[in-house]
Amino acid sequence: MSGQDVTRNSPQCRNCACEYNRLEEARFWSRIMQEHALFIKLGLPADQQELREEAQVLIDVFMELRRRLQRVSRLEGQLLEDLIRAVRAIIEFKAKILRDLIQCRAEPGSNYPLLLDHIRREAVRFINFLQRPVPQDPLSMLLEQEVFWLRIMKEHIEFIIHLLDPSERELINQAEELRRTFSRLLETARDLESMAETRPRTFNTVVRFTQDVISNTRALRDFKGAAFELAKLCELLGIVSSPLLLDHVRREADKFLNELNVLLPELRRCSSTLGQQDEIIHDEQMDEFFPIN
Numbered sequence: 001m002s003g004q005d006v007t008r009n010s011p012q013c014r015n016c017a018c019e020y021n022r023l024e025e026a027r028f029w030s031r032i033m034q035e036h037a038l039f040i041k042l043g044l045p046a047d048q049q050e051l052r053e054e055a056q057v058l059i060d061v062f063m064e065l066r067r068r069l070q071r072v073s074r075l076e077g078q079l080l081e082d083l084i085r086a087v088r089a090i091i092e093f094k095a096k097i098l099r100d101l102i103q104c105r106a107e108p109g110s111n112y113p114l115l116l117d118h119i120r121r122e123a124v125r126f127i128n129f130l131q132r133p134v135p136q137d138p139l140s141m142l143l144e145q146e147v148f149w150l151r152i153m154k155e156h157i158e159f160i161i162h163l164l165d166p167s168e169r170e171l172i173n174q175a176e177e178l179r180r181t182f183s184r185l186l187e188t189a190r191d192l193e194s195m196a197e198t199r200p201r202t203f204n205t206v207v208r209f210t211q212d213v214i215s216n217t218r219a220l221r222d223f224k225g226a227a228f229e230l231a232k233l234c235e236l237l238g239i240v241s242s243p244l245l246l247d248h249v250r251r252e253a254d255k256f257l258n259e260l261n262v263l264l265p266e267l268r269r270c271s272s273t274l275g276q277q278d279e280i281i282h283d284e285q286m287d288e289f290f291p292i293n
């Protein structure tokens with residue numbers, strides 16, 4: 001048996017997703033959900049009292065869930081059920097506000113429609129994680145993550161650009177440069193994800209691309225961190241509702257980097273387990289052309 005076969009059949013390769021700590025994921029995303037509810041509340045017009053109260057209920061619900069998540073060592077049972085119910089509720093809340101804006105049934109306040117859609121997608125990712133086992137193949141998992149997060153990162157930059165005061169020309173210029181970079185990266189990630197549907201046994205370009213993504217995401221993370229520090233010191237002009245928003249997007253960049261740092265070594269170590277399925281597909285295709293009977 002060749003070295004490659006040994007790697008391909010290694011249980012470590014098939015189980016790369018096991019390195020994810022479900023409890024840590026739930027703690028991370030629950031804080032994100034609580035902050036989303038806060039940002040929505042801060043962005044609602046003052047006369048939309050009912051929606052503001054609904055947002056406050058969600059803030060309290062996630063605050064309590066986070067307390068419970070701190071006290072346990074496993075994510076299961078009633079806590080898991082309550083968490084899924086709360087995430088469903090916040091997804092519907094975000095969707096409802098977005099629908100009203102799309103149909104011009106409500107005043108927008110300062111919640112951009114794209115921001116509502118963005119935080120709705122983040123919540124959907126969280127609930128998918130809670131409800132479904134994570135796919136096992138490192139290549140498809142890595143590309144799926146890159147497509148998801150690069151879109152999120154690109155949108156963060158777009159929100160920052162639109163929340164900065166027009167007089168913040170230097171920062172806007174830096175952000176525009178980052179936006180161009182992340183638009184390109186996202187487009188490439190989508191291309192690579194599409195190519196990976198052909199189930200290649202190895203795809204070294206994805207490794208090189210991911211290294212590029214990591215270095216650019218580090219730069220973006222630092223940009224967000226610096227903007228957060230400026231906002232805290234009251235040295236930043238703009239309409240950011242709370243400096244917490246800048247820290248929030250910085251944490252999401254760090255989350256993306258953490259996920260890449262788990263999966264990139266997996267991809268390097270394992271030639272894809274898809275190779276085995278490849279052979280099956282290939283055999284079936286051959287049967288079609290050359291039936292035995």
Ligand SMILES: [Fe+2]
Nearest residue numbers: 032119122252
């Ligand atoms: Fe978020």
Ligand SMILES: [Fe+2]
Nearest residue numbers: 122152249252
């Ligand atoms: Fe985000």
